[in-house]
Amino acid sequence: MADATSSPAPTCDVDGTCYCPLTGVITTLSRKYAMQLVSIIGAHDSLRFAEIEAHLASASTSTISKRLDEFEAAGLVSRTQYNEMPPRVEYALTEDGHELRERLEPLLEWASETDDAPKDDSDT
Amino acid sequence: MADATSSPAPTCDVDGTCYCPLTGVITTLSRKYAMQLVSIIGAHDSLRFAEIEAHLASASTSTISKRLDEFEAAGLVSRTQYNEMPPRVEYALTEDGHELRERLEPLLEWASETDDAPKDDSDT
DNA sequence: CAGGATCCTTATAGATACTG
DNA sequence: CAGTATCTATAAGGATCCTG
Numbered sequence: 169m170a171d172a173t174s175s176p177a178p179t180c181d182v183d184g185t186c187y188c189p190l191t192g193v194i195t196t197l198s199r200k201y202a203m204q205l206v207s208i209i210g211a212h213d214s215l216r217f218a219e220i221e222a223h224l225a226s227a228s229t230s231t232i233s234k235r236l237d238e239f240e241a242a243g244l245v246s247r248t249q250y251n252e253m254p255p256r257v258e259y260a261l262t263e264d265g266h267e268l269r270e271r272l273e274p275l276l277e278w279a280s281e282t283d284d285a286p287k288d289d290s291d292t
Numbered sequence: 293m294a295d296a297t298s299s300p301a302p303t304c305d306v307d308g309t310c311y312c313p314l315t316g317v318i319t320t321l322s323r324k325y326a327m328q329l330v331s332i333i334g335a336h337d338s339l340r341f342a343e344i345e346a347h348l349a350s351a352s353t354s355t356i357s358k359r360l361d362e363f364e365a366a367g368l369v370s371r372t373q374y375n376e377m378p379p380r381v382e383y384a385l386t387e388d389g390h391e392l393r394e395r396l397e398p399l400l401e402w403a404s405e406t407d408d409a410p411k412d413d414s415d416t
Numbered sequence: 417c418a419g420g421a422t423c424c425t426t427a428t429a430g431a432t433a434c435t436g
Numbered sequence: 437c438a439g440t441a442t443c444t445a446t447a448a449g450g451a452t453c454c455t456g
Contacts, residue, residue: 193403198322200429217438228430233439254437255436264406271399278395279317282388324449341418352450357419378417379456 193268196238201227205235206261207276209245210269214260244268317392320362325351329359330385331400333369334393338384368392 197203201224208223209215215223220232227235236259239245244265250256261269321327325348332347333339339347344356351359360383363369368389374380385393 192407194327194400194407197403198324198326200322202322203318229439230431230441231429234429236439249438255439257438267402268399268406271402275392275395275399276318278391279321282392283316283318353419354421354451355449358449360419373418379419381418 193242193244196242196244197268197272199235199238200231202235202238203272203276205232206239206244206265206269206272209259210261210266212260214248214258217257217259220259239265317366317368320366320368321392321396323359323362324355326359326362327396327400329356330363330368330389330393330396333383334385334390336384338372338382341381341383344383363389 197206204224205220205227208220212219217232217236220236221227221229224232236245236247240247242264243262246260246262246265248258248260250258321330328348329344329351332344336343341356341360344360345351345353348356360369360371364371366388367386370384370386372382372384374382
């Protein structure tokens with residue numbers, strides 16, 4: 169995405185054109201359910217759309233679809249389509265996706281601990 | 293937010309009341325510049341507001357202010373105010389914040405490599 | 417210096433309906 | 437099954453002005 173077209177200025181706010189895309193991968197990860205999704209997919213060899221939905225029931229179909237799209241575009245997830253009947257599509261992490269997930273897991277794990285285990289002794 | 297309502301049901305989509313806050317920390321981290329901010333603050337013992345702004349020049353004052361607020365609320369950052377003239381306020385990571393940063397750094401590092409986009413990371 | 421309040425713009429998620 | 441297209445509601449970021 170960042171080709172050598174001479175203006176690699178990361179400060180997109182110099183003009184009002186864009187809303188500051190920041191770093192690609194981080195931006196992608198900052199979207200809703202993105203991190204969880206990577207984690208879920210990586211926890212399996214491959215998953216079908218409906219299975220992903222089942223794992224992330226709180227997310228809407230279109231949201232999951234969008235995330236998946238973004239992941240594909242970012243090279244984090246691969247999509248394999250089997251033209252059968254009924255249709256079958258499998259999603260899996262790419263190598264990059266796995267590398268990401270490795271770095272993501274400690275964060276998510278810690279986050280879930282922190283979130284439901286308040287460390288402050290004074291509360292409640 | 294610090295409501296001790298005994299039922300920590302994270303599935304906010306059972307009712308249409310809220311926009312699904314997800315897991316606290318992850319949501320906080322998903323906001324713009326949030327991860328970078330944690331990284332920046334953690335790279336120093338403490339930082340003043342203006343210094344943070346300088347490190348994250350692309351972010352607006354109000355955005356930084358909001359992040360800082362959220363971090364404080366999440367117990368990730370401490371704010372120390374010195375009633376001098378001129379006013380002096382120092383921000384630093386709490387223990388929790390440091391734990392977070394430890395898990396965040398590999399991700400950010402990998403992300404910047406992957407993205408190949410030089411960010412406004414002034415110091416190491 | 418440090419930031420809050422306000423207003424505005426844009427981005428993003430969800431619902432719904434429809435298709436290959 | 438596996439989505440896409442469209443629309444709407446809302447949230448989130450930025451600019452600006454203003455204060456302690």
